[in-house]
Amino acid sequence: MTLALGYKGLPVEIKLVDPADRAAVVETSGQELVPVLVDDGTVVFDSRVILEHLEQRHPDPPLWPEDPARRAEVDVFVDWFDRVWKRPPNEIVVEMKAHEPDEARIERWGTVMRDSLDRFERLLHGRDFLFGGEITAADFIAFPFLQYARGIDEDDRQLFHRVLERWLRSREHPRLAEWIERIDARPRAGDRAVHELPAG
Structure with a gap:
């Protein structure tokens, strides 16, 4: 996620998390997985959902192709990677x-x-x-x-x-x-x- 944020050129405050102690993550998001994004009070987790959120809030430069067919290809890949790979x-x-x-x-x-x-x-x-x-x-x-x-x-x-x-x-x-x-x-x-x- 840090690469995507860098690609978007967005300023962020980083809070490092000890993998052995996810209490802060649970307190923030109600679950244990990272990354978690807190954007103007909105808590977002799951890498794909975070990318979609960033794309909606900050569309340039884009994370998805403009062409609908190519965009669909990327969506299929991301879904396959998350669910299968x-x-x-x-x-x-x-x-x-x-x-x-x-x-x-x-x-x-x-x-x-x-x-x-x-x-x-x-x-x-x-x-x-x-x-x-x-x-x-x-x-x-x-x-x-x-x-x-x-x-x-x-x-x-x-x-x-x-x-x-x-x-x-x-x-x-x-x-x-x-x-x-x-x-x-x-x-x-x-x-x-x-x-x-x-x-x-």
Whole structure:
């Protein structure tokens, strides 16, 4: 989300959240997931909903293509990523936290994750971004997860990040690797956190 805010050029106040203590997030939004946006008293959570909110309040530069057909393509991708792609890593985390983890089940979900990299490699053929020459909501939705294909900081102990790194890390997807570097080089509003936009 920080990349999308940076793309929009919006000034923000960043409130960092300890992953082990989500009390402030729950107090603000009634749920534990980040990011959370507080915009002039309006609390918004869920990455897609936040992007849609930003697009409505601050339409330039756009996060979705103007052409209806291309816009629909981005919407379908974002929906697929949220509902389908995110399931395997979440299932693996649940299994790993079980009293007796089913390693075969973890392996199956992990294989699904690894196989998905081919889809992104094909999608990026001849493109700088997932849906063409311009960055869109699709890139901002996918990057926070796919970035772990290049590895992880040694100090990062979050289980979810470790799962992503284990099953996504690959040297066989050069277009994806270039895309990750391209997105990561863009300006950010700050680190993941509870974000507050100034009133106005």
